[in-house]
Amino acid sequence: MTARRSGAYACLVHTTPTTPVRLTAGSLTLRPWAPEDAAVLAGLYEDEAMRRWAGAPVHDEPSAARWVAEQHRGWETGERLAFAVEEASDARPVGHVVLKRPVASAAPAEVGYWTAAHARGRGVAPRALAAVADWAFAAFAREGLTRLDLLHQVDNTASCRVAEKSGFTLSGLLPAAPPDFPLDGHRHTRQAPSSA
Structure with missing residues (x-):
């Protein structure tokens, strides 16, 4: 799960609309979040680790519906391309991956993710994150x-x-930025295949 920004590093976002896509990674399907996901999302956020690491303001079904609507707006603006992650055995979201696009061509994009408590330890996050990274570079x-x-x-x-399993390498330490980020952070990077 990721949710970190520091004053020293803030990703600028692209403002061109992007058509939502569906991706597959083995038994996983990654698709845009849908309004009918709000009830499941609210249940997933009952997990203490989700609330601690993901940092989204999801407390109940109405706040989950607002969060889903924000993800939809991200696709409309091209700023945040968010995917609900589903396993083939269960057509309900078990995870989330987001690509935050940069404005300047030289700037990196940022990715974030989380995995539902019941799906952790099954390789959902590394597979989903790698799929989004591969798609983004292409x-x-x-x-x-x-x-x-x-x-x-x-x-x-x-x-x-998860970063290591997804092909990201530890590339730097980010200073703490209280109150939102009381501890230092890690920056992991993954280079495009042609620039590696």
Whole structure:
């Protein structure tokens, strides 16, 4: 799970609308969030780890519906391309991956993710994150996308493991930025295949 920004690093976002897409990664399907996902999402946020690491303001079904609507607006503006992650055995969301697109062609894009408590430990996050990274590099190569950043708090060791399994390497330490980010953070990066 990732949710980190610091004053030293803030990703600028692209403002061109983007057509929502569906991706597959083995038994996983990644698709845009839909209004009917709100009830499931509210249930997933009952998990303490989700609330701690993901940081989204989801407390009940109405707040989950607002969050889903924000994800839809992200696709409309091209700023945040958010995917609900489903396993083939269950057509309900078990995870989330987001690509935050940069304005400047030289700037990296940022990715974030989370996995539902009942789906952790099954490789959902690494597979979904790798699929979005592969798609992003292919889809936005003409815009100059050559690097993705994954940011997380240093005490989130699970995110380090997911980053590594997804092809990201630890590339730097981000200073704490209280109150939102009371601890230092890690920056993991993944280079586009042609720029590696």
